[in-house]
Amino acid sequence: xxGLLWLLTLFALAVGTALAAHFNDGYLLLxxxxxxxxxxxxxxxxLMLGGFVLLYAVLRTAALTLSLPRRxxxxxxxxxxxxxxxxxxxxxxxxxxxxxSQALKKAGDAHAESASPALAALLAARxxxxxxxxxxxxxxxxxxxxxxxxxxxACLMLEAEMHLEMQRFDAAVAxxxxxxxxxxxxxxxxxxxxxxxxxxxHWDEVLRIARLLEKRHALLPELAHEIKLKxxxxxxxxxxxxxxxxxxxxxxMPAREASPRLAYRYAEALLELGADAxxxxxxxxxxxxxxxxxxxxxxxxxxxxELTARIACADRWLLEHRDDSQLLLALGRLCLAQRLWxxxxxxxxxALSIADNRELRLELARLFEQTDRAAEAMAHYRAAAGLPND
Numbered sequence: 275x276x277g278l279l280w281l282l283t284l285f286a287l288a289v290g291t292a293l294a295a296h297f298n299d300g301y302l303l304l305x306x307x308x309x310x311x312x313x314x315x316x317x318x319x320x321l322m323l324g325g326f327v328l329l330y331a332v333l334r335t336a337a338l339t340l341s342l343p344r345r346x347x348x349x350x351x352x353x354x355x356x357x358x359x360x361x362x363x364x365x366x367x368x369x370x371x372x373x374x375s376q377a378l379k380k381a382g383d384a385h386a387e388s389a390s391p392a393l394a395a396l397l398a399a400r401x402x403x404x405x406x407x408x409x410x411x412x413x414x415x416x417x418x419x420x421x422x423x424x425x426x427x428a429c430l431m432l433e434a435e436m437h438l439e440m441q442r443f444d445a446a447v448a449x450x451x452x453x454x455x456x457x458x459x460x461x462x463x464x465x466x467x468x469x470x471x472x473x474x475x476h477w478d479e480v481l482r483i484a485r486l487l488e489k490r491h492a493l494l495p496e497l498a499h500e501i502k503l504k505x506x507x508x509x510x511x512x513x514x515x516x517x518x519x520x521x522x523x524x525x526x527m528p529a530r531e532a533s534p535r536l537a538y539r540y541a542e543a544l545l546e547l548g549a550d551a552x553x554x555x556x557x558x559x560x561x562x563x564x565x566x567x568x569x570x571x572x573x574x575x576x577x578x579x580e581l582t583a584r585i586a587c588a589d590r591w592l593l594e595h596r597d598d599s600q601l602l603l604a605l606g607r608l609c610l611a612q613r614l615w616x617x618x619x620x621x622x623x624x625a626l627s628i629a630d631n632r633e634l635r636l637e638l639a640r641l642f643e644q645t646d647r648a649a650e651a652m653a654h655y656r657a658a659a660g661l662p663n664d
Contacts (some may be wrong), residue, residue: 309388358387365397374404387415392422399432405437411436427457434466461492468501477505477512502531507539514543521552532564541572550578558587565591567600574604581612599628606637615645632661 282655313321361384368377381398385391395418399612402410415429430453437446444462452468464483471479481502490499506527513520524540544553557573560566570591573584588605595601609618622638635658642651 295330315596329526333453354387358384358390362385362390362394362397365394365401365438369397369401369404371528372404374401377398377401378405378410381414390427392418395421396425396428396432399429402434403432407441408436408440429451430456431463431466434463434470438466438469438473441473446470447474447476461487461490465492472501475508477508480505481509499531499533503533503536506531506536510536510543512541514546517544517547517549517552522545534560534564537564538569538572539567541569545576550576554584561591565595565598567598568606570598571600574600574607577611584608585612585614597628599625599631599634602628603634603637606641610637610644611643616642630661632658635661 279648361380363481365377365380365384368374369379378401379452381394381401384394384449385398395414399411399414399418401633402408402414411432415433418425419429430449434449434453434659437443437449442479447467447470450470451644453463464487468483468487471477471483484493484498484501484505488494488495493501509523510520520540520543525630537556541553541557541560544550544556554573554576557569557576561573564574570588573588585605585608588601588608592605605624606622608616609615618641619638622634622641625634626638635654639651639654639658641650642654
């Protein structure tokens with residue numbers, strides 16, 4: 275439709291020009307002594323228009339001819355960039371396909387073509403990392419950082435990942451510290467640093483980073499809880515040789531990070547230090563706050579303390595936890611240590627009616643041995659032999 279309108283417009287202009295020329299009787303006199311020339315004004319206008327068109331065509335042809343070498347260079351450069359872009363596209367595709375050897379070769383070609391050489395070197399480094407070739411990885415990282423200083427942060431991230439894969443945790447921490455100085459902290463770097471600090475055994479740093487990631491919603495609450503629990507357990511283990519330091523650490527622990535498993539580990543550490551009285555007091559206070567069958571089982575295995583008071587305390591717990599076999603087993607052990615044979619048998623048999631296990635059978639066998647009931651003791655020993663260790 276637009277072409278038709280242009281055609282109609284040209285026809286209208288032609289008709290208008292012809293009509294205007296028909297009524298134009300003017301002429302043009304050209305004088306160049308001793309010559310004179312007289313031509314129609316309409317013809318003179320046509321000559322001028324034709325001359326202008328001819329001059330424009332000559333000048334345009336000359337300009338195009340002179341610019342031909344530049345246009346050829348631009349064309350070749352454009353084709354080279356398009357080819358390099360296609361090569362980079364293939365590198366990324368091969369990386370996602372898991373064809374790392376081919377990706378490394380293509381990345382080398384892209385780097386040689388000098389189109390985004392830093393990006394090509396970085397992709398080659400990623401391929402070398404996936405192939406577990408640290409020497410090639412480091413060489414490509416050096417090239418990437420040399421080609422473009424903006425790639426420094428990406429290179430440090432890849433270097434840290436390489437060190438983590440090779441379990442060189444100290445080197446990974448050092449790389450991440452340099453990254454922090456160059457570009458600050460971000461979530462991915464913090465996750466890498468968390469793994470590196472775990473590998474180094476820097477558990478205070480693990481706690482700090484886990485709390486920071488949890489605050490930024492970068493860790494699932496369950497995973498953050500397990501990481502912090504492991505860090506606290508390791509910190510308790512490291513302080514097992516100093517009672518004062520161990521107790522100070524337990525007091526400094528945030529209440530929201532406390533758990534029965536952690537309380538169990540702390541009580542074990544107290545027992546390893548020979549602080550039975552402190553362990554008993556801690557377990558009693560902890561069980562009053564939050565019930566845990568494993569902790570009450572540990573309570574029953576502790577030999578020290580005032581047995582009568584401990585039996586009374588366990589009897590008080592029994593009012594609320596009648597179906598807890600570990601509590602009944604603990605009471606049976608305490609009564610056995612106090613030589614309350616009848617009560618010990620009652621508690622142990624009540625625990626046996628709830629859950630049968632090897633530990634319980636052995637306690638009953640010992641009870642019957644101490645009360646000169648060898649046949650019944652042997653029956654429980656045989657039963658214990660057929661049960662798995664808890």
